[in-house]
Amino acid sequence: MKEHAIERAEVFVVGPDVERYTWADGMSGQYMANIVLRLTAASGLEGIAGAAMITPHGFDRATGETLRHILPDIIGRHPGERESLWLKLRNLGTPMVPQAHSLIDIALWDMAARHARLPLYQLLGGARDKVLSYASTPLLADNQAYIDYVGERRREGFKAVKFHCWCVPERDLPMCEAVAKHFHGQDLALMLDVEQRYDRIGAVKVARRLSELGFRWFEAPLLDTDIEGYCELRRRSTVPVIAAGNTWLDLQALAQAAKAGAWSALRVDATICGGITPLRKVMGLAEALGMDVEIQCWGYTLTQAANLHMMLAYANCTYFEQPVPYPAFEYGAQDVIRTDAQGYVHAPPGQGLGIGIDWKAIEAAAILRFEVRRP
Incomplete structure (x- = not known):
């Protein structure tokens, strides 16, 4: 070569x-x-x-x-x-x-x-060529704005939505309840991300209610470094809990936290953890532990593409994170990644990352x- x-x-x-x-x-x-x-x-x-x-x-x-x-x-x-x-x-x-x-x-x-x-995902293993996605929202104005926003995403085909919110339990929980009530019985997965901003008391209170509401997961309730707090939260609630994913980047540290029972699934980003090479090791670690890796995709199209190829190369990831609204994340890309009417994103068609x-x-x-x- x-x-x-x-x-x-x-x-x-x-x-x-x-x-x-x-x-x-x-x-x-x-x-x-x-x-x-x-x-x-x-x-x-x-x-x-x-x-x-x-x-x-x-x-x-x-x-x-x-x-x-x-x-x-x-x-x-x-x-x-x-x-x-x-x-x-x-x-x-x-x-x-x-x-x-x-x-x-x-x-x-x-x-x-x-x-x-x-295509990169085929070189890496090629487990599938599409994966379900969730709409990853920005902070919105109020409860009704979230209901309206989720309705728009549903009409586009999304089957899952993750809320970025105020990160204040007294405001976040009523919003989650309002959205869950409005869309009850419509086969819609909901997630909540609070950016590591809760304390342990608030996290337990919200987690227990999210369990009752059937939320798919509760993301980043505590600082990623608070392993003891995460273990306690999982003991005191049943909603799946994951980290923010920007702190634990080392394979050995991830293994220790996972074995301690801190999270329901691992969470990393190929563009932050060191690339495709270490993320492949994380995927194998999670598989050995019987866990998924819910990979982050927040960023422009090239960031999304690197992470999507990893999801398609391996089977132990359930959702692609689709940042919305689309235009702000697509600058400079001739090929973009968007969710189809059935709620899936597909492999880019070209070689390598497949993004012009x-x-x-x-x-x-x-x-x-x-x-x-x-x-």
């Missing part, structure tokens, strides 16, 4: 002018930078990846600047060295922005799948751009 040695790496930190959303009471509209990496080999073979960095007040450049200092070690290597490069990058002495490591690994997998002329990029749009909205070349 010498002809596929990487000769050039291009980084774009993209800050598009799109609608911004919030996920909790008191949160300002969030700026979501799209960090896009393109690797090009001597043969012309390319690999791309994208990851989101979400911050208040303005777009963050940290992931791009981190890549500036580690991409020189990728130049001259080839996509067949994914495990070797992942092991090299996972310990550089001090922790780095996790999206940087993830982008490199995902772009290498994209290159490998393109070289094999396969509008490079003119990416360049137009880039707030940081640079490249690293082979000498």
